[in-house]
Amino acid sequence: MSAVSLQVDNLRVYYRTTRGDVKALDGVTFEVADREIMGLAGESGCGKSTLAKSLIRYDGRMRHVSGKALLDGLSLPGGRYTKVSLIPQYAMSAMNPTVKIGRLIADLVRAHGWSYRELLPELVRRLELVGLSADVLNNYPIELSGGMKQRAVMVLSTLLNPSLLIADEVTSALDVTNQRAVAETLVQFRDRGFVTSMIVVTHDISLVYQIADTILVMYAGKLAEKAPAEVLVNAPKHPYTRLLISSLPEVGVRHATRKLTGIPGRPPHLLNPPTGCRFRDRCPLAYDRCAEEPPFTEVEPGHFVACWKAMSEGSPGENQEACAAERSGGTPW
Amino acid sequence: MHRYFGRKTLIYLLTFIVAVTLNWLIPRFMPGDPVLRMLTRTSVSNPEAIAPMREYYERVFGLDVPLWQQYVNYWVQLLKGNMGVSVWLFPTPVTEVITRAVPYTLALLIPAILLSWIAGNKVGALAARRKWLDNTVLPVGYVLTATPYxxxxxxxxxxxxxxxGIFPVAGGYSFELRPEWSLAFVGNLFSHWFLPFLSLFLVAFGGWAIGMRNLIIYELEADYANYLETLGAPRSLIRRYAFRNALLPQLTGLALQLGVLVAGALVTEIVFAYPGLGYLILSAIQNQDFFLLQGTFLFVVIGVLLANFVIDVIYVIVDPRVRVGMQGAS
Structure with a gap:
């Protein structure tokens, strides 16, 4: 990877509630390189949406506690739309229903000091690239299908060539065919230089694996593991990542004979998170040392992990077997 | 488009027929007999004269034929623009009595409805974004809208x-003046008009302001507002969109509230002895004046239906979703 684009350093963002602070993002440090597509995965409530939001816009309940995020030297959140942009989870309802799409885009780019007329040829070119005709600019959002709206939003969000694009669960509301198309469009946007780097927030590892260069796994407000996509999926080191990946259904496996299982237990509540490793209660490999918080360290080039076991043993194959055996309760399938 | 308006016209026509029928029925269900009332008013001493007089009046009012025929006659005359003769102000035709009262009612209603709607929406939208304004507009609005006219x-x-002692409390203008186009008379007319207008305006204003405030807050929470904010759109742009979208339910509210506002205007006129339709309705009921009552009700019904139709048309112009719905139906 070339130069570093996004640098997040020990970022802590809490949610204010009447019962105290919910520590949704508790000290995360990572980098995203130029032209890197980083998948950000984890189960709901792990803090991945909070991380995405804290890079673009704090909502009223979010409180910045410590740390910083820098994008090409610009402190985030800042430079919305021109530097950082978002494809929201709710792309279907993201556009004002009573304004024509062209008018909406014109209002928005003018507010950022651009001329709509000058941008129009490029806008039309990009619409055609995602398979929309220029006519959609004269349509109201309700006149478009869900997939068309999603693509229009993708073009709209990236029109000013932002340095960082956050795609927040963009495929969740789509059928499988469209998911694939959207994922490929994202890669194409990066390849054509519409966006410099990208964070794809998702809970669908199998999808993000197809497009991401690296994948970052979060658990309970902390980073668990970051590695190149191939490595993370094929040789994960963190027990949580392993369990996450082994709970995915596999092609060719008949689930009538082999029961599809998840990870037993639930993630801890972040109002009063446990000390030490936060995955300790659910981890089949937990031992004494896990009472102490594991640092997020680089065990191999580009492979970061926050687990004492993974750091000390460094032999993924062995651990994986142990892990799998533990999960199935030692009984053969 | 044609289909939409065709369907709407049919609905309005049906409503009109039902309303006219009810108009005709209601006075006839009232206890009492208008002809008998007229006879007592004339204070004829000769009892033999009463029977022919009664016969005469019944013929004049068309009450000497069977009920079904009265109904048919009513429709026929109505389509000719004839609403009969007033009992109370015999022998003035009802149309003339109503024409005299209508300007007063319209002068009250139209400014009260439009100004309260516009001002209420503006103030409500402002309240949605200023804490101190919200803290005053909301309670005041609730009190106003809950107040009977x-x-x-x-x-x-x-x-x-x-x-x-600033404003007169009764009448359309002072008794010592004659209606004319002079500054003194117009000023006098205005001072008599102001209080009834104000009471209508204030009650309606409270309702619109609260409605708008809630709608704006809801719109600012909507996905599109969130998305625009994420893309760094200025607040003014988001507010402009939110205001426009929030106006649509308020427009529906206006269509629904018209009847209530008209009824409010009628009772307000009675409080201020204002010589409009409301005052006429009260007099008509007190004098068992079938024809005047029918006429005024009819006027109110036509007015409300027309106003609703206008709102339907405006809705088609401002909301693309309604337009799309129409295309989908055809």
């Missing part, structure tokens, strides 16, 4: 009219 009217008449 006539009660607020009485309160205003007492405070600004009797105690303050």
């Amino acid at each position: 006539m009660w607020l009217g009485i309160l205003l008449a007492w405070s600004l009219g009797i105690v303050g």
Whole structure:
């Protein structure tokens, strides 16, 4: 990877509630390189949406506690739309229903000091690239299908060539065919230089694996593991990542004979998170040392992990077997 | 488009027929006999004269034929523009009585409805984004909208009219003046108009302001507002969109509230003895004046239906979703 684009350093963002602070993002440090597509995965409530939001816009309940995020030297959140942009989870309802799409885009780019007329040829070119005709600019959002709206939003969000694009669960509301198309469009946007780097927030590892260069796994407000996509999926080191990946259904496996299982237990509540490793209660490999918080360290080039076991043993194959055996309760399938 | 308006016209036509029928029925269900009432008023001493007089009046009012025929006659005359002769102001035709009263009612209603709607929406939208304004507009709005029109009217008449002595409390203009196009008369007309207008305006204003405030807050939470904010759109742009979208339910509200506002205007007129339709309705009921009552009701019904139709048309112009719905149906 070339130069570093996004640098997040020990970022802590809490949610204010009447019962105290919910520590949704508790000290995360990572980098995203130029032209890197980083998948950000984890189960709901792990803090991945909070991380995405804290890079673009704090909502009223979010409180910045410590740390910083820098994008090409610009402190985030800042430079919305021109530097950082978002494809929201709710792309279907993201556009004002009573304004024509062209008018909406014109209002928005003018507010950022651009001329709509000058941008129009490029806008039309990009619409055609995602398979929309220029006519959609004269349509109201309700006149478009869900997939068309999603693509229009993708073009709209990236029109000013932002340095960082956050795609927040963009495929969740789509059928499988469209998911694939959207994922490929994202890669194409990066390849054509519409966006410099990208964070794809998702809970669908199998999808993000197809497009991401690296994948970052979060658990309970902390980073668990970051590695190149191939490595993370094929040789994960963190027990949580392993369990996450082994709970995915596999092609060719008949689930009538082999029961599809998840990870037993639930993630801890972040109002009063446990000390030490936060995955300790659910981890089949937990031992004494896990009472102490594991640092997020680089065990191999580009492979970061926050687990004492993974750091000390460094032999993924062995651990994986142990892990799998533990999960199935030692009984053969 | 044609289909939409065709369907709407049919609905309005049906409503009109039902309303006219009810108009005709209601006075006839009232206890009492208008002809008998006229006879007592004439104070004829000769009992033999009563029977022919009765016969004469019944013929004049068309009450000497069977009920079904009265109904048919009513429709026939109505389509000719004839609403009969007033019992109360015999022998003035009902149309003439109504034409004299209508300007007063319209002068009250139209400014009260439009100004309260516009001002209420503006103030409500402002309240949605300023804390201190919200803290004042909301309670004041709730009190105003919960106040009955006539009660607020009485309160205003007492405070600004009797105690303050600023405005007259009754009538359309002072008795010592003659209707003419002079500054003195118009000024006098205005001072008589102001209090009834104000009571109508204030009650409606409270309702619109609260409605708008809630709608704006809801719109600013909507996905599109969030998305625009994420893309760094200025607040003014988001507010402009939110205001426009929030106006649509308010427009529906206006269509629904028209009837209530008209009824409010009628009782307000009674409080201020204002010579409009409301005052006529009261007199018509007190004098068993079938024809005047029918006429005024009919006028109110036509007015409300027309206003609703106008709102339907405006809705088609401002909301693309309604337009799309129409295309989908055809």
